[in-house]
Each structure stands twice: as structure tokens, then as C-alpha cells.
Amino acid sequence: MHRVVVDPEVPAEVASLMRRNGRLLSRFRSGWNPEPDGAARVPAVIVATFGATMLAGLGGTLLVGVPLAFSITAAVICLTVLGVIYLATKPAPADSVERVLYRHARHYRGGYLILEDFDYGARELLGRAQRAIDHILRSRVNVMGMLDSVRNAVMLPAEEWQIARLLTKLSELRARHRHMARGGRTPEVAAAMAPMERALAASEAAVVARVEALERYAAHVTQADHALVSQGQIEVLRAQLPEYEQLVAETGAARFLAPEIGNLSEDAEQLRRALRDSLRSAHEAFRYLDGPLSR
Structure with missing residues (x-):
């Protein structure tokens, strides 16, 4: 695969980043955005679900005699699963390669050429x-x-x-x-x-x-x-x-x-x-x- 070709007017540090990440630039060109809108709302979902699970567990303990330890264990398992989901879908850190490159790709649009061109x-x-x-x-x-x-x-x-x-x-x-x-x-x-x-x-x-x-x-x-x-x-x-x-x-x-x-x-x-x-x-x-x- 050929390297990304960058306009010599683009700063050398940015040009080097672009040449090393041709596949990411291709993903940006196809419409992928490293900052999905819905990802930031996942923590609230986790908190709400965890709270509901805890309430249900306590309610089960009081009403039907489910052991408290069992209810707490179930809540922890639920929280763990939701945490994994969040980590898989959360937005990239603000200083990640994806976001930095995405900002540069938008700023220097027309200043680089990828294989698909x-x-x-x-x-x-x-x-x-x-x-x-x-x-x-x-x-x-x-x-x-x-x-x-x-x-x-x-x-x-x-x-x-x-x-x-x-x-x-x-x-x-x-x-x-x-x-x-x-x-x-x-x-x-x-x-x-x-x-x-x-x-x-x-x-x-x-x-x-x-x-x-x-x-x-x-x-x-x-x-x-x-x-x-x-x-x-x-x-x-x-x-x-x-x-x-x-x-x-x-x-x-x-x-x-x-x-x-x-x-x-x-x-x-x-x-x-x-x-x-x-x-x-x-x-x-x-x-x-x-x-x-x-x-």
C-alpha cells in the first residue's frame, strides 16, 4: 500500500502523523467519526441501571427473603457487564491519535491524498x-x-x-x-x-x-x-x-x-x-x- 501523500505546506509533524495513519484517514473519508454523539450518555445509563438493580435486589431481599449477599453479587455482575459495554463504546480520549488526526484531517482538507484518490x-x-x-x-x-x-x-x-x-x-x-x-x-x-x-x-x-x-x-x-x-x-x-x-x-x-x-x-x-x-x-x-x- 502506498503512503499518504501530503502537501509540503502542511507542518512536518502533522504530515508525519498523516503518513503513519493512512487507514484512519480512509475511515474518516468514508464518514467515520471518532467522536460519536451518543457515547457520552453511556455513564448515565450505567448509573440508572445499577440503581435499579440495587433497588430490585433490596426489594427481593425484603419481600421474598432473597439473601442480601446474593443481591449484591448480582448487582456487581450487572455493573461489571455495563462497565465493559461502556469501555467498548466510550469516546476516545480528547488527546487520542484518532481525535488529533481527525482535527488535522478537517483543518488540512485537500492537503493530503490517500489510496482511494x-x-x-x-x-x-x-x-x-x-x-x-x-x-x-x-x-x-x-x-x-x-x-x-x-x-x-x-x-x-x-x-x-x-x-x-x-x-x-x-x-x-x-x-x-x-x-x-x-x-x-x-x-x-x-x-x-x-x-x-x-x-x-x-x-x-x-x-x-x-x-x-x-x-x-x-x-x-x-x-x-x-x-x-x-x-x-x-x-x-x-x-x-x-x-x-x-x-x-x-x-x-x-x-x-x-x-x-x-x-x-x-x-x-x-x-x-x-x-x-x-x-x-x-x-x-x-x-x-x-x-x-x-x-
Whole structure:
């Protein structure tokens, strides 16, 4: 299931709460309210029923000789059952996650998008975009600041929101278009709908292009991550090289020394170049993403 997409203008703490509670937001959207009107009246019902039970028990004790202990036991059992009912139906505490999220969902209505806002095709595209963004933000080169991590933290969530917002519009228009076409179309109607279908296809292609740009950026970041790891490993090997050279000299095994051992410095330089090229490609892909956002 894809995470909730939140407008970058929503405060970070609220956005994080929304992303963690997509199912609750879906329940709110379907009409569920964590503050049912009738729940607050349950304690009065419990008190009234308990009082009636006690009176009945005392009356039974006086009129028909029912033991007092039995009457009290029956009252306690009744109270326990009603208490369980109350606990199951009472409203959530004022500071519960449900109520806090409910208030935020109402206040920031339109500032978040949930799974139900997307049709199947849109969900697939959104998933691709989110996976690419997550990969970039969690990459070694981004965490280490070798990319523009500050801009990534700002721009990538904004790009996710823009893509998601466009996908919801596409989902809505596609559903409306399918509904219009469901009852059959005359040639005149088909001709009138053809430009609309082309507009939908062109718009979807534009969104796909934005998602693919994110995926290209993520691919360059992956290459940079691999080069960074390999470079670190080669540097460890280089640090150990003098020990191997000393061992070879002491054992008189110089003629068996593999030429590749002496090439570690060259390998390290090649990896540094590969890392530099990968980072340059990632930065170029990053700049390409500035275009759609600026429009």
C-alpha cells in the first residue's frame, strides 16, 4: 500500500502523523467519526441501571427473603457487564491519535491524498515515484551530503505532491470519461470525445515522463552509491598492501607477485572517476527535475 501523500505546506509533524495513519484517514473519508454523539450518555445509563438493580435486589431481599449477599453479587455482575459495554463504546480520549488526526484531517482538507484518490494506473505510477524518491533520500551519497541533500529534502517531497495531485485529476477524469462511454456512443459523441481522450493520453504521458525522470535520478544515485562502496573497499585494500609487499620480499616470492596487486592505485583512481562521473550525472538529472517544478 502506498503512503499518504501530503502537501509540503502542511507542518512536518502533522504530515508525519498523516503518513503513519493512512487507514484512519480512509475511515474518516468514508464518514467515520471518532467522536460519536451518543457515547457520552453511556455513564448515565450505567448509573440508572445499577440503581435499579440495587433497588430490585433490596426489594427481593425484603419481600421474598432473597439473601442480601446474593443481591449484591448480582448487582456487581450487572455493573461489571455495563462497565465493559461502556469501555467498548466510550469516546476516545480528547488527546487520542484518532481525535488529533481527525482535527488535522478537517483543518488540512485537500492537503493530503490517500489510496482511494487514485485509480489502478495512477497507483502504479505513484508507487514508482515514491520508490525512486525513497531510494534517493536514503542513499549513502545523499546522507553523506555528496548530493544536494538539503534541496533533495525540499524538492523531492514537492515533486511527489505535484505528481500525486496530477494523478488524482487524471483518475477523476478517466472515471468520468468511462462513465460517459459506458452507455454506448453515437458517432457524433465519439467524435466529440476523441480530443478529450487525446488530452488524457497526453497528460498521462507527461506525468509518466516526470516519474521516469525521478527514476533516472535514482539510477544515477545507485551508481554513485556502488562506486562509493567500491572505493572504500579499495582504499582498505591499499592500506593493507605494504604488509603483502613485505611478506613477498621476506619469502622471496617476488616472481609470484600477481601484477594486479600493484594496480590497486590505478583501480582506486578509476573508482574515484566513476564516483565523480556518477555524481555529475545525478546532479544533471536533479537539474532536469527543476524544470517541471518551476512551471
